[in-house]
Amino acid sequence: MKMKMIQKLSAVAAVAVAATVGALLSTASVQAAEHEPEMEHIDWSFNGPFGTFDRSQLRRGYKVYKEVCSTCHSMNYVHFRNLGETGGPEFSAPEVKALAAGYQVQDGPDQAGDMFERPGEGKDTFPAPYANEEAAAASLGAAPPDLSLIAKAREGGPDYIHALLTSYTEAPAGMKMPAGGHYNPMFVAGSGVIAMPPPLADGQVDYEDGTANTLDQMSKDVSAFLMWTAEPKLEQRHRLGFQVLIYLLALAGILFFATRKVWSDQH
Numbered sequence: 001m002k003m004k005m006i007q008k009l010s011a012v013a014a015v016a017v018a019a020t021v022g023a024l025l026s027t028a029s030v031q032a033a034e035h036e037p038e039m040e041h042i043d044w045s046f047n048g049p050f051g052t053f054d055r056s057q058l059r060r061g062y063k064v065y066k067e068v069c070s071t072c073h074s075m076n077y078v079h080f081r082n083l084g085e086t087g088g089p090e091f092s093a094p095e096v097k098a099l100a101a102g103y104q105v106q107d108g109p110d111q112a113g114d115m116f117e118r119p120g121e122g123k124d125t126f127p128a129p130y131a132n133e134e135a136a137a138a139s140l141g142a143a144p145p146d147l148s149l150i151a152k153a154r155e156g157g158p159d160y161i162h163a164l165l166t167s168y169t170e171a172p173a174g175m176k177m178p179a180g181g182h183y184n185p186m187f188v189a190g191s192g193v194i195a196m197p198p199p200l201a202d203g204q205v206d207y208e209d210g211t212a213n214t215l216d217q218m219s220k221d222v223s224a225f226l227m228w229t230a231e232p233k234l235e236q237r238h239r240l241g242f243q244v245l246i247y248l249l250a251l252a253g254i255l256f257f258a259t260r261k262v263w264s265d266q267h
């Protein structure tokens, strides 16, 4: 009788451990299964339940956004101060101040009721390159989406952004291209025709940390950066998941030994 109960309760403890480990493994496999089949799966530093961002990569990615993408795309949900927060590119306070001041933002109204421009501060968001979607679409052929959350809004996330940026090619023979259209087989939403001209080419952005500025590398860096803007708390979330895991394992262990102790005392 006693042995049976111990066996039963040990089984409960074993199930708890298995469930914990299973939950951990399934998050990893769900992440893998989400991607489109033909997309290159990149071994991002932030992948998996313990992944973290690569600070240098986020800084390079920011540079690519700033020098290239920001001429067309807004990033309305990112504040300059976010660039200095833990878990992101972690620029120092003076660096954040200087890079914010490099932008002119609209403020006001002043006492006379007029809007005015002033240098950016940490509390400001990135100023948008176009006044509104219509203006952007009129000049570019289609409205470029806001990039703050794009890595979460597209299947494949950063793998998709990287694939999109590196997959421009000649249109297949016989395909009629509309004016201002560019062929990119990754852009399934537009059947391969996209209004965005190829934004990046080898050597385009100067890197200060010695990393080779190839098309592939710059595309990876800006995709990682956009993953951070879409999920700035990713590292905290991973850390919390790890703590919960340790807690559950400890609980399973206590349960197991407590069960044995309780039942071994009864004769």
Ligand code: HEC
Pocket: 064, 065, 068, 069, 070, 071, 072, 073, 140, 141, 142, 143, 144, 145, 150, 154, 161, 164, 165, 187, 189, 190, 193, 194, 195, 196, 197, 199, 200, 222
């Ligand atoms: C010359 C302007 C221009 C530049 C520069 C530019 N884009 Fe775009 N982008 C667009 C336009 C326009 C669209 C909308 C395309 C469409 O709907 O056909 C777009 C769409 C996108 C999309 C969405 C694709 C989808 O699945 O809907 C992503 C992601 C993107 N751009 C990323 C970037 C990144 C990253 C950079 C910088 C490396 C960049 N873009 C630079 C104009 C630009």
